[in-house]
Amino acid sequence: MTDEQLQAWIEQISLRSFGVPFRHQARFNSRLRTTGGRYFMKSHHIEINPAQLATYGEEEVERIIKHELCHYHLHLAGRGYQHRDADFKALLQKVGGSRYCHSLPGSKQRKVLPHRYKLVCTECGMEYLRKRRVDPNRYRCGKCAGRLRLYTLSGG
Template sequence: MKQSELQKLVESISLEYFHRPFKHSASFNNRLRTTGGRYLLKSHNLEFNPKQLEVHGMESFIGIIKHELCHYHLHLLKKGYRHRDQDFKQLLQKVGGSRYCQMIPGQRREETIKYLYQCKVCGQTYPRKRKVNIKKYGCGKCRGKLILK
């Protein structure tokens, strides 16, 4: 799908489901990794992850477009446009947009636990990716000393 086709698709979905025109720019952004799309507050433009369309298909991608258009229209109407706002949740359910996008295989790196700390007193374990200064920090449960396992 080309940028111009994406623009037309977003405009048609906006008119069909929201009964309001989409007057800004919609584009693909290859740098998006963990999200399906994003709404830019200052410019009011929408950006979409092209890999979502490639991997999960058009139906899933339309759900992402509806999600981003909910942010767009609610922000312009000066209503609650954030995920936690009731206005957003109601509009998203009304138009049938997706709440979350599906994960793309191989996109996220596996998080590895390099350090495992244990409390000397209560035995509580603390898995960590980064090293902790055990002279400065102690157990959050009993304030005991930590040791590196």
């Protein structure tokens, strides 16, 4: 699929699903690695990852396009266009866009760190597991406001 075909496809989806035309530029960007697409707030352009199309097909990429068009139309309308906004979530649900794109095969998975530290309240015994070392003197227990003591867990 060419950039021109992508442009026409996005314009068609915008009219069919949103009832509003897409008046900016759309293109493929093969440098995208961790995302299916992105919307640029300054230029209002949309980029789509061509690897998503090659791997998962047109149906999945259409959901990604709807996701980016939600950002586009809400931003231009002056409404909540960010992932956390209720307007965005409601419109995404209404048009059937994807909340997250599938990860590509061969992409690196994020390394999950084990819990290596434990903070224990000296007053009530509440325990807080941490993956990174923190200074216990900077924090207090969330339950009773008691002092915390830091322990290093073995096997991590």
